[in-house]
Amino acid sequence: MADHGPDKGIKRWLYTTNHKDIGTMYLIFSLVMFFIGGSMALVIRTELMQPGLQFVHPEFFNQMTTMHALIMVFGAVMPAFVGLANWMIPMMIGAPDMALPRMNNWSFWILPVAFGILLSTLFMPGGAPASGWTMYPPLVLQTGDAFPFLIFSVHLMGISSIMGAINIIVTILNMRAPDMWLLKMPMFVWTWLITAYLLIAVMPVLAGAVTMLLTDQFFGTSFFLAAGGGDPVMFQHIFWFFGHPEVYIMILPAFGVVSEIIPTFSRKPLFGHDSMVYAASCIAFLSFIVWAHHMFTVGMPLSGQLFFMFATMLIAVPTGVKIFNWIGTMWRGSLTFETPMLFALAFVFLFTIGGFSGVMLAMVPADIQYHDSYFVVAHFHYVLVPGSIFSLFAAAYYWLPKWTGHMYNETAGKLHFWLSTFFVNLTFFPMHFLGLAGMPRRIPDYSTQFADFNWMASVGAIGFGLSQLIFVYVLLTCKKGAKATDRVWEAPKGLEWTVPSPAPYHTFDTPPVKRVAQEAFE
Amino acid sequence: MMRKLLCSVPGLVWAGAASADYAVNMPKGVTELSAETYEIHMLAFWWCVAIGVVVFGAMLYSLVKHRKSKGVQPADFSHSTMAEVVWTALPCFILLFMAVPAAETMIKLEDSRDPDMSVVVTGYQWRWHYDYQDSDIAFYSSLAESSLKARRLESGIDPYSVENYLLEVDNPLVVPVGAKVRVLLTSNDVLHAWWVPDLAIKKDAIPGIINETWFKADVAGTYRGQCAELCGKDHGYMPVVVEVLEADAYAEWIAGQTADTTGSNE
Numbered sequence: 001m002a003d004h005g006p007d008k009g010i011k012r013w014l015y016t017t018n019h020k021d022i023g024t025m026y027l028i029f030s031l032v033m034f035f036i037g038g039s040m041a042l043v044i045r046t047e048l049m050q051p052g053l054q055f056v057h058p059e060f061f062n063q064m065t066t067m068h069a070l071i072m073v074f075g076a077v078m079p080a081f082v083g084l085a086n087w088m089i090p091m092m093i094g095a096p097d098m099a100l101p102r103m104n105n106w107s108f109w110i111l112p113v114a115f116g117i118l119l120s121t122l123f124m125p126g127g128a129p130a131s132g133w134t135m136y137p138p139l140v141l142q143t144g145d146a147f148p149f150l151i152f153s154v155h156l157m158g159i160s161s162i163m164g165a166i167n168i169i170v171t172i173l174n175m176r177a178p179d180m181w182l183l184k185m186p187m188f189v190w191t192w193l194i195t196a197y198l199l200i201a202v203m204p205v206l207a208g209a210v211t212m213l214l215t216d217q218f219f220g221t222s223f224f225l226a227a228g229g230g231d232p233v234m235f236q237h238i239f240w241f242f243g244h245p246e247v248y249i250m251i252l253p254a255f256g257v258v259s260e261i262i263p264t265f266s267r268k269p270l271f272g273h274d275s276m277v278y279a280a281s282c283i284a285f286l287s288f289i290v291w292a293h294h295m296f297t298v299g300m301p302l303s304g305q306l307f308f309m310f311a312t313m314l315i316a317v318p319t320g321v322k323i324f325n326w327i328g329t330m331w332r333g334s335l336t337f338e339t340p341m342l343f344a345l346a347f348v349f350l351f352t353i354g355g356f357s358g359v360m361l362a363m364v365p366a367d368i369q370y371h372d373s374y375f376v377v378a379h380f381h382y383v384l385v386p387g388s389i390f391s392l393f394a395a396a397y398y399w400l401p402k403w404t405g406h407m408y409n410e411t412a413g414k415l416h417f418w419l420s421t422f423f424v425n426l427t428f429f430p431m432h433f434l435g436l437a438g439m440p441r442r443i444p445d446y447s448t449q450f451a452d453f454n455w456m457a458s459v460g461a462i463g464f465g466l467s468q469l470i471f472v473y474v475l476l477t478c479k480k481g482a483k484a485t486d487r488v489w490e491a492p493k494g495l496e497w498t499v500p501s502p503a504p505y506h507t508f509d510t511p512p513v514k515r516v517a518q519e520a521f522e
Numbered sequence: 523m524m525r526k527l528l529c530s531v532p533g534l535v536w537a538g539a540a541s542a543d544y545a546v547n548m549p550k551g552v553t554e555l556s557a558e559t560y561e562i563h564m565l566a567f568w569w570c571v572a573i574g575v576v577v578f579g580a581m582l583y584s585l586v587k588h589r590k591s592k593g594v595q596p597a598d599f600s601h602s603t604m605a606e607v608v609w610t611a612l613p614c615f616i617l618l619f620m621a622v623p624a625a626e627t628m629i630k631l632e633d634s635r636d637p638d639m640s641v642v643v644t645g646y647q648w649r650w651h652y653d654y655q656d657s658d659i660a661f662y663s664s665l666a667e668s669s670l671k672a673r674r675l676e677s678g679i680d681p682y683s684v685e686n687y688l689l690e691v692d693n694p695l696v697v698p699v700g701a702k703v704r705v706l707l708t709s710n711d712v713l714h715a716w717w718v719p720d721l722a723i724k725k726d727a728i729p730g731i732i733n734e735t736w737f738k739a740d741v742a743g744t745y746r747g748q749c750a751e752l753c754g755k756d757h758g759y760m761p762v763v764v765e766v767l768e769a770d771a772y773a774e775w776i777a778g779q780t781a782d783t784t785g786s787n788e
Contacts, residue, residue: 051681051682051687052672052673052677052679052680052681053673053674053675053676053677054675054676055675056675057675057755058755058756058757058758058759059755062752062754062755062757130754130755131752131754132752136713136751136752138711138712138713138729139712139713139752139753139754142712142754226728226729226730226731227729227730230730231730231731232713232728232729232730232731233728233731266588266596267590267596268596268597268598268600269598269600270600271599271600271601271602272600272601272606273600273601274601275601275606297715297724297725297726297750297751298726298728298733299725299726299728299731299733299734302628302629302632305628305632306625306628309621309624309625309628310621313617313620313621314617316613316617317610317613317614317617320609320610320613321606321609321610323577324577324605324606324609327577327580327581327584328602328605330581330584330585330588331580331584331588331597332584332588332594332596332597332599333584333588333594333596333597334588334589334590334594334595334596335584335585335588335589335590335594336589336590336591345581345585348581349578349581352574352577352578353574356570356573356574357570359566359569359570359617359620360563360566360567360570363562363563363566363620363621363624364624364628365555365558365559365562365624365627365628365631365722366548366559366562366563366566366624368559368631368722368723368724369548369559369563369719369722369724371715371724371750372715372717372724372750372751373750433545433546433547436545436546436547436548437545437546437547437548437549437719438545438549438717438719438747438748440717440748440749440750440758442752442757442758443748443757443758444758445673445681445688445758445759446688446758447686447687447688447689448681448682448687449545
């Protein structure tokens with residue numbers, strides 16, 4: 001029974017309950033979404049290359065910004081991390097599979113449906129949603145026929161995320177190898193455990209918010225309609241109560257990935273493992289009490305603004321601890337610079353820049369100037385692109401030999417890294433200047449004084465987009481690479497490196513014995 | 523294209539020192555609070571630079587010195603209580619240095635008592651309406667004709683040939699210099715936000731709610747901004763223009779407005 005292999009053909013993928021198959025599907029799905037969302041970004045940047053409208057109408061431009069964000073957040077970044085969790089968590093804790101394998105299949109297969117629905121809105125009368133991914137009423141209620149489909153697809157994404165999160169928590173808490181007590185867990189497992197709790201806490205909040213939008217539109221309620229006694233600002237409070245933890249849902253697993261990779265290529269244990277765990281938990285807690293810093297211009301009481309300012313600034317402390325710990329890990333290590341390490345190092349550099357602008361954004365008087373300007377666009381793209389996305393590339397290069405049994409093309413990987421890093425900065429760094437000079441976000445055209453930096457950002461975006469084709473090339477040619485050893489790298493720690501490469505269809509049918517487990521961790 | 527490429531690349535590198543064509547920083551503005559906001563922005567910026575120098579410096583040192591190719595044997599330490607306490611506590615103090623001045627400015631920014639005049643600003647898709655509370659003056663303020671023509675897809679008009687492209691209106695908000703102007707904001711349809719960088723104020727215009735902010739411009743001049751909250755397809759086409767006039771010019775303007783009843787209160 002333990003040795004049965006996968007089904008043949010399409011049935012393998014449709015019916016699979018295998019964590020590796022499901023992980024692969026999640027990862028491929030997110031890569032497809034990354035390219036779809038990316039091409040929308042290129043529509044945006046092409047239009048913004050020069051002042052004046054050249055290519056698209058403002059309506060379509062707004063559809064592109066909205067869809068780009070929804071697809072990148074819910075379709076690319078989140079499923080990619082769930083894919084990594086599926087592949088790696090069972091192998092890292094010595095479990096045979098995820099705890100709830102059938103639900104695992106279901107939580108993946110909901111996603112193509114959800115995004116099929118979302119993408120189909122592009123062809124509906126009135127076009128795709130165009131009110132920004134934040135879906136603020138009353139504007140979102142002006143969406144055409146796409147409106148109920150938007151709500152339904154968000155519901156489906158939420159259901160998928162909640163099921164994925166439940167599965168991860170149950171797996172981690174119940175199926176660890178003997179003697180792997182909680183504080184012995186690898187950082188990637190830890191950060192995902194915390195992320196999964198965040199998901200369970202906030203996805204229902206988002207579902208509630210969009211359901212209220214639905215009833216406001218179709219069933220005569222007035223949750224957010226001033227004319228009926230409702231409050232448009234209440235939606236923003238509810239949305240950001242989801243939205244701020246959501247930001248950490250997209251970055252905590254990235255912290256985990258980087259915390260796996262830096263020790264391997266520094267040939268030194270992770271500095272301050274336990275303080276990393278406490279810092280991540282602290283960030284997760286703080287993420288629930290800072291939501292209104294997204295709303296400093298809506299008109300809050302002074303005391304409210306001050307509270308949210310102080311709470312937000314506090315996040316810099318545990319985040320700083322993480323960055324110092326990574327540097328502490330590298331300090332007096334024996335460093336080499338393979339592609340995963342390069343992406344991890346760029347993550348630490350560039351995420352920190354995003355963190356700096358984050359601290360600046362916390363200061364209310366300054367935030368009143370930054371709010372809804374390109375400064376904010378620069379900030380969140382710095383934490384999401386060279387942050388989350390770079391950590392995903394790092395993870396892919398790091399574990400690809402374990403997944404496929406072959407080494408990827410290191411030259412192509414390094415080329416991918418250097419081009420991505422150059423272009424990501426060319427794209428997003430000038431946006432800081434644009435925002436400070438007064439360019440609002442989400443506009444299809446701008447005054448001529450903003451022309452030069454916009455042109456630069458557009459060139460960068462096109463370069464960044466094209467550079468990602470190298471990644472596809474690396475994936476497609478991976479099979480031709482040299483055979484990978486079981487350990488793959490010189491000094492990796494963790495149970496995943498004790499199984500063969502490629503990892504067999506079933507691993508850890510029996511829990512790893514104490515000795516193996518200890519060697520892997522210590 | 524080539525000319526732009528040649529200008530842009532060094533422009534990115536030397537942005538700080540570049541020519542006046544590049545606005546790379548927040549404007550200092552023309553009010554007491556815009557100057558304070560600028561100071562807070564620069565305070566946060568320089569703290570970030572200082573921390574960046576230390577953090578990135580340590581990291582770069584490690585990247586250069588602790589390479590395997592230099593034959594370095596890895597150490598095996600994995601924690602240091604002393605270091606961890608220091609780098610947890612120190613940021614808390616640095617944050618205090620930033621938080622205190624920010625809070626002080628915040629308190630002033632929220633104090634809109636005793637205004638010299640009040641204007642109700644109402645957001646519409648896609649223009650502004652200004653209603654002076656101390657007189658009968660009220661009018662809409664829409665994107666200027668010149669920009670309106672040039673902004674169309676394939677308009678054939680070069681935006682560079684239009685003065686203040688997308689930042690010009692038919693009827694600007696006119697206020698006297700040195701007066702404390704209370705701005706009351708609301709909206710007739712969806713959310714908008716009224717932003718003038720030189721006055722350092724941005725506040726949302728929300729249907730069913732009246733928001734309040736204020737400014738006191740110390741220098742006469744024309745100050746331009748834009749709607750900052752996505753409000754639909756023409757969100758990019760509802761600029762805010764505030765004209766700050768000397769007392770006598772303002773009195774003249776008022777007289778002109780009250781005499782000319784055809785142009786106002788439509």
